[in-house]
Amino acid sequence: MLYRTAGQFKTSYVADQALFPVKQDAVLLWLFLLLGWVIFPLTASEFAFQALLIPILIYALAAMGLNILTGFAGQLSLGTGAFMGVGAYACYKMVTIFPELNPIIAILLSGFFSAGIGVVFGIPSLRIKGFYLAIATLAAQFFLVWLFEKWSWLYNYNASGAIQVPNLEMFGIFVSGPQASSVTEYYIVLFVVTLLTILCINLTRGNLGRTWKATRDMDIAAELIGINLMKSKLTAFAVSSYVVGVAGALYVFSWKGAAEPNVFDIPLSFQVLFIAIIGGLGSILGNYLGAILIVGLPVMLNVIAGTQVFEMSTTSSLLLAALVAGATFLFWIARSMWGMGAAIGFGAVTLIYGYAQLQGFRIESALIEHINVMIIGALIVFFLIIEPHGLNQLWRLIREKLIIWPFPH
Amino acid sequence: MKHFTKLAAAAALGTVLGTAAVAQELYTPNLAYRTGPFAATGIPLMNGQADYMTLLNERDGGVGGIRINAEECETGYSTEKGVECYEKTKGKAIVTQPWSTGITLQVLPKTNVDEIPILAPGYGFSPMADGKVFQWAFNMPAGYWDAADMIVQFLEQEGSLEGKKIAFLHLDHPYGKEPLPLLEKLAADKGFELLPIPVGLKEMQNQSAQWLQIRRERPDNVVMWGWGAMNAGAITEAVKTKFPMENMIGVWWAGHDADLKLVGDEGKGYKSISWSFPNPDAPVMQQVKEMVFDKGLSQSNEEEMQGVFYGRGLVMSMILAEGIKNAQDNFGTTEIDATQLRWGLENINLTEERIAELGMEGMVPPFSTSCANHTGHAGGWMLEWDGAKFVKASDLLTPNVDSYADLIASASAEYATSNAPWAMNEECSATN
Numbered sequence: 001m002l003y004r005t006a007g008q009f010k011t012s013y014v015a016d017q018a019l020f021p022v023k024q025d026a027v028l029l030w031l032f033l034l035l036g037w038v039i040f041p042l043t044a045s046e047f048a049f050q051a052l053l054i055p056i057l058i059y060a061l062a063a064m065g066l067n068i069l070t071g072f073a074g075q076l077s078l079g080t081g082a083f084m085g086v087g088a089y090a091c092y093k094m095v096t097i098f099p100e101l102n103p104i105i106a107i108l109l110s111g112f113f114s115a116g117i118g119v120v121f122g123i124p125s126l127r128i129k130g131f132y133l134a135i136a137t138l139a140a141q142f143f144l145v146w147l148f149e150k151w152s153w154l155y156n157y158n159a160s161g162a163i164q165v166p167n168l169e170m171f172g173i174f175v176s177g178p179q180a181s182s183v184t185e186y187y188i189v190l191f192v193v194t195l196l197t198i199l200c201i202n203l204t205r206g207n208l209g210r211t212w213k214a215t216r217d218m219d220i221a222a223e224l225i226g227i228n229l230m231k232s233k234l235t236a237f238a239v240s241s242y243v244v245g246v247a248g249a250l251y252v253f254s255w256k257g258a259a260e261p262n263v264f265d266i267p268l269s270f271q272v273l274f275i276a277i278i279g280g281l282g283s284i285l286g287n288y289l290g291a292i293l294i295v296g297l298p299v300m301l302n303v304i305a306g307t308q309v310f311e312m313s314t315t316s317s318l319l320l321a322a323l324v325a326g327a328t329f330l331f332w333i334a335r336s337m338w339g340m341g342a343a344i345g346f347g348a349v350t351l352i353y354g355y356a357q358l359q360g361f362r363i364e365s366a367l368i369e370h371i372n373v374m375i376i377g378a379l380i381v382f383f384l385i386i387e388p389h390g391l392n393q394l395w396r397l398i399r400e401k402l403i404i405w406p407f408p409h
Numbered sequence: 410m411k412h413f414t415k416l417a418a419a420a421a422l423g424t425v426l427g428t429a430a431v432a433q434e435l436y437t438p439n440l441a442y443r444t445g446p447f448a449a450t451g452i453p454l455m456n457g458q459a460d461y462m463t464l465l466n467e468r469d470g471g472v473g474g475i476r477i478n479a480e481e482c483e484t485g486y487s488t489e490k491g492v493e494c495y496e497k498t499k500g501k502a503i504v505t506q507p508w509s510t511g512i513t514l515q516v517l518p519k520t521n522v523d524e525i526p527i528l529a530p531g532y533g534f535s536p537m538a539d540g541k542v543f544q545w546a547f548n549m550p551a552g553y554w555d556a557a558d559m560i561v562q563f564l565e566q567e568g569s570l571e572g573k574k575i576a577f578l579h580l581d582h583p584y585g586k587e588p589l590p591l592l593e594k595l596a597a598d599k600g601f602e603l604l605p606i607p608v609g610l611k612e613m614q615n616q617s618a619q620w621l622q623i624r625r626e627r628p629d630n631v632v633m634w635g636w637g638a639m640n641a642g643a644i645t646e647a648v649k650t651k652f653p654m655e656n657m658i659g660v661w662w663a664g665h666d667a668d669l670k671l672v673g674d675e676g677k678g679y680k681s682i683s684w685s686f687p688n689p690d691a692p693v694m695q696q697v698k699e700m701v702f703d704k705g706l707s708q709s710n711e712e713e714m715q716g717v718f719y720g721r722g723l724v725m726s727m728i729l730a731e732g733i734k735n736a737q738d739n740f741g742t743t744e745i746d747a748t749q750l751r752w753g754l755e756n757i758n759l760t761e762e763r764i765a766e767l768g769m770e771g772m773v774p775p776f777s778t779s780c781a782n783h784t785g786h787a788g789g790w791m792l793e794w795d796g797a798k799f800v801k802a803s804d805l806l807t808p809n810v811d812s813y814a815d816l817i818a819s820a821s822a823e824y825a826t827s828n829a830p831w832a833m834n835e836e837c838s839a840t841n
Binding site for chain 2: 149179256263
């Protein structure tokens, strides 16, 4: 009903090969673009910008970069954190050496440095595959973080060894550094992320994307049909590291404001890898869904735990109710009893928690943190069990069921 | 779809939280870390801080008759969580206590724009001492440069440092590198050889390579700037390599009872400079026991309450409460705001009499702050491990701030230029 395709006739090849052959998909996309570009900036608080919107976008971008390499070209990498660091340090050096450089240009340029480094560390991929390649990229991770610590030129011989973002101006508005407002930072991140997402969608649909997928699925067969494996693998490393590097520059320049070398250490690589895997390897949308789950959900749970459930404003309680109802409906459509159970269970637990709060029940923030970590861990396992191919696949199944709804097959 | 409604819900929730008004209490959030790799050292400090505020609420109904809400926001020592907590609490907070050096570095420039005092007792960025530049940042009673200077003074009391070799075992992290500029300057002045030995974050628990180097170089002393698991690692490794413990001195964060209990008697002689001391006979300790611990309002335990870190937590909250009281007295209002609290923190005058009045004799040295001096440079005692607990091993040492006032001025000026435009306190005429 919601997704009825009846009456949408394709009368030309162009229409048939469109990015969104089903009209509702395009409508949804415009809706989200509207949300992201207009509604969130108008309504979100400083906290929502800094703890939810900006980090989700940046992590989604980093995961998208990794997804090109691992999901589309099939080359496993554990060096994402370090490549993000290359982007961040390159951007820092550029804006300190050329203070008049436009910050957005600097952020976009910094990706080229990480692309170069990425290609260098991608050379082993020509000879080795799978886990062995993962170990080779792990070497990049350790080496680069070590370099960030030891090469003091990189952080301008700062006594603390950390890089600090200066206040950067563009057309008289601070766009980066402590003086920049959250909305400006958000728009910069959103602009760059939108731009690179369009680029990535089209790259992966095009000639290059097809050679990557062929390399991923069976490299010998790909070689036999005339694909140059060296070119395919190295371009994947270059494009992936470019996107990851830009994400790293945004990470420091539009969000954190300062960074010491160890933030780019292996936990960051793993976090980005989790986002890519849970979102779904070989997809673009999945990166956003994964980032919302891994980066956004813990913050949201923390917020819910810290609020008086029955004293929430009407808007937020309606939104929360709509969220539970919506999730239950979608899982019902997908015929996932476990999913429905989880969504209803979440709603019930929230109500019980709110009731307990009325009775004077309080939990320590450390305990909230422990419970939060457990819930996130359980959710990761849960989503991977109900859909091993990630959230993107889950959404695709739901969408297919929606198209043929109310019929089961 | 549902994921985006989540996002929308989050945005709306955030808005609601940001504007929620709270009646009749002062909100002084603490960005605590009771979880994560540094939890073992964090818990006693957090308990001390929380218990002192509970004591004030229980005994006096807060400060000046208004209750203190010292809610904790858990960071797990992670900078990301720290910034999240800062953003979450800054709406109604009158102060922010960031805890980790990483979080401090990120929050420092933001507080200057948001105009919230940042209270980092005994940690953070040493040039924060310059109150004219860092008008919103406080790290009294003493900074890391004070600590380094006092340690060198203490070593000098045992004889000239000329020609001696001092190893500086430090965490390879902004925190560990902090005292390096001063130590290098002192090494040049006093003629000793400084041997910096970094310990990477990944090597904290396994320092065999560093201690092999120490054994080879045979330094006269080891000065340690460690935190968390690094201290326990270094102390056990020192015992294992039979390094004479009396020649090892740590900063105040390297003086945690639990780390030394691991080695017990073999750690005898280990020293740590400290601006706080857990005086079990101080009246405040008795009051905390009666009014907080015995009533079940504390998360602490008997053993922990004897320790250095718990006592330090009490002192930290006391400093904040003093700032609040000063501001209330000066502005004639109980519900002070962030700007008024800044004035309060800038005008702390903690004399011996005042310390006795607060029931904290011997727990903290006297100090005073001004608009130019945000550190107070209180000085400290050298504490020594006697095999079971820390005891005072020296009289009060006071840092020679004059000798590195230039260093403070140049470092803070450099910070201000690299963060231009940086709002400074131009009205302040006092000198550091």
